[in-house]
Amino acid sequence: MSISVILFTLNDCIHCKSLKKRLKTESIEYHEIEINDNQKIWDQVVNQTGHNSLPTIFISKNNSDTGPVYVAGVDFMSDEEGLNIIKQHV
Numbered sequence: 001m002s003i004s005v006i007l008f009t010l011n012d013c014i015h016c017k018s019l020k021k022r023l024k025t026e027s028i029e030y031h032e033i034e035i036n037d038n039q040k041i042w043d044q045v046v047n048q049t050g051h052n053s054l055p056t057i058f059i060s061k062n063n064s065d066t067g068p069v070y071v072a073g074v075d076f077m078s079d080e081e082g083l084n085i086i087k088q089h090v
Contacts, residue, residue, distance in 0.1 A: 004060040005030040016055040018079045059089045
C-alpha cells in the first residue's frame with residue numbers, strides 16, 4: 001500500500017514550522033499544502049473535520065482521497081505526538 005503524508009500549514013504558524021522541521025530531521029517525506037494558496041481544499045478539510053486548526057495531517061492511502069486526518073489540538077497536542085502519528089503510517 002502506498003502512503004503519502006500531506007501536511008496542511010500556514011506560513012506564519014510556529015507549530016507548522018516545528019513539525020516540518022521534525023519531519024525533515026527524521027527524513028520523512030511529505031507534501032505541504034499552504035492553506036492561503038489552497039483555500040478551497042482547506043475549506044473542504046474544515047467542513048469534513050469540523051476543525052480549523054493547524055497543522056493538520058492527512059495520510060493519503062494509494063494516492064487517493066481516502067485516509068485518516070489528524071487535527072492539531074484534537075488528535076495530537078504536540079509536534080512530538082504529531083510526528084509519532086505519522087511514523088505509525090510510514
